[in-house]
Amino acid sequence: MRKILIVGAGQSGLQLALGLQQHGYEVTLMSNRTADEIRAGRVMSTQCMFHTALQHERDLQLNFWESQAPRIEGLGVSVAAPDSSRAVDWVGKLDGYAQSVxxxxxxxxxxxxFAQRGGQVVVHGAAVSDLDYFSRTYDLVLVSAGKGELVSMFERDASRSPYDTPQRALAVAYVHGLGPRPEHPEFDxxxxxxxxxxxxxxxMPTVTLSGRADILFWEGVPGGPLDAFQGVKDPNEHLALTLELMEKYLPWEYARATRVELTDAGGTLEGRYAPTVRKPVGRLPSGGLVLGVADVVVANDPITGQGSNSASKCAAAYLASILERGDKPFDEEWMQSAFDRYWETAQHVTKWTxxxxxxxxxxxxxxxGAAGGLQPVADRFANGFNDPADFENFFYDPAKAEAYLAEVTQG
Structure with missing residues (x-):
């Protein structure tokens, strides 16, 4: 039985651990927190998972909250005019529903x-020195903890990383009491x-520890008026600032937020990071090798909502590569090929983001603009969140965009 260590208990690490466990691998998972500590902690993300990523969870029978989470059937875009009215406002329908947990x-x-099924959980923050030891006792070590010292083992890939500073200041609030969008009260x-x-x-609608909720997520240009959350420690002050900025810039959204309250004291989050692609193989001081997973090696800005989707797709790609490897060694060449398989989809996410x-x-x-009057355009843009590769066909190139709009208009 092959022994595998996964460091990091997020979307990718846990999905991969549970998948390998189902196939008879001896998996050890390192988490810096217990399950109870995770539940009692601060929100970690603004996850909205689209059909393909959700299907990876269903394939492993890990979709435990599918009946509880709101079914997100559309994706809408509004553009604010200088007078804070809406210059653009439309919603595209998704082919398969999305969900957020x-x-x-x-x-x-x-x-x-994972623990109930016999997996070994080690609750401990991992350092490079720990991995040096573990790399000699496991057939494969995967690093899926996307922050801290471990990430420094993975070299930045400058050719795939156009930005070296954060491009947005991020501020998140989970709330109860948000009213429906009056334009489409019948679906989320x-x-x-x-x-x-x-x-x-x-x-975005979500399900949290206390049931149905909504996520209010500001992405501010650094140094601009939305870059106002640094140093705000009090959750209620964070929410008040969120609403104040909504009232000023997005009055149509503020109108349904006048009665919101935080889901819990841990329902806010703020931060920023530079979008970065890293080389997938990390080298330990002893010469051992580890493989980076998901946002350890491809960290995109959340502006396109792809983080948890990419993590799920990375876990699925790595699972397939590990199963195909059989008893052969997980050497550097294999590690690079496993990443290349994931990059086939991840490259489209990075380009679009x-x-x-x-x-x-x-x-x-x-x-x-055209999506406001042409429903097929709105629908295609919305479904690009599930399959960003489609943007190659109509989004980046002016000639392709013009041809596509002409085709839809005439059709």
Whole structure:
């Protein structure tokens, strides 16, 4: 039986651990917190998982919260005009519904499931020196903890990382009491609100420890008016600032938020990081090798909502590569090939996300504007969140965009 160590108990680490466990591998999982500590802690992310990523969970029968989480059937885009009215407002329908589960709920549940099924959980923060020791006792060590000292083992890939500083200041609040969008009260949707030159707000339905909730997520251009959350420690002050900025920049969203309250004292989060792609093989002082997973090696800005989706897809790709390897050694060549398999999908996420961080060119503005009057365009843009590879066909190249819009208009 092959022995595998996974460091980090997030979406990718736990999904991969549970998948390997089902195939008879002896898996040890290192987590810096217990399941109870995860549940009692601060929110970790703004996850909205689309059909393909959700299917990976279903394939492993890990979709424990599917009946509880709201079914997100659409994705809407609004663009604020200078007078704070809406210059653009539309919603595209998803081919397969999306869902969001608070990671405190999911990761705690998955961690307990892994232990109940006989997996070994080591509750300890890992340092490079720890991995040096472990690399000699395991057939494969995977690092899926995307922060801290361990990430420094993985060299930045400058050719795939156009940014070296954070491109957005991030601020998250989980709330109860948000009213429905009056334009489509009959179904749930993620709403993307763009404030040109200032930033974006994403609003998504979720399920949290206390039931149905919504996530209010500001992405502010650094140094701009939305970059106002650093140093705000009090959760209620964080929410008050979130609402104040909504009232100023997005009055149509503020109108349904006048009665919201935080889900819990841990329901806020703020931070920033530079989007970075790293080389997948980490070298230990002893010469041992470890493989980076998900956002350890491909960390995109959350502006396109791909973090948990990418983590799920990475875990699925690595699981397939490990199973195919059989009893052969997990050497450097194999590690690179496992990453290359994941990069086949991840490259499209990185290209799209980096494009969305920049001011949109005219042909992209034309697509977003046209979606307001052409439902097929709105639907195609919305479904790109599930399959970002499709943006190659109509989004980046002005000639392809023009041809696509002409085709839809005539059709």
């Amino acid at each position: 608070d990671q405190r709920l999911k990761m705690a549940g998955w961690l307990e499931t 949707a993620v709403r993307c609100n763009l404030v040109p030159g200032v930033g974006e707000m994403f609003i 980096n494009a969305m961080l920049a001011p949109p060119p005219e042909h992209v503005l034309n697509i977003i």
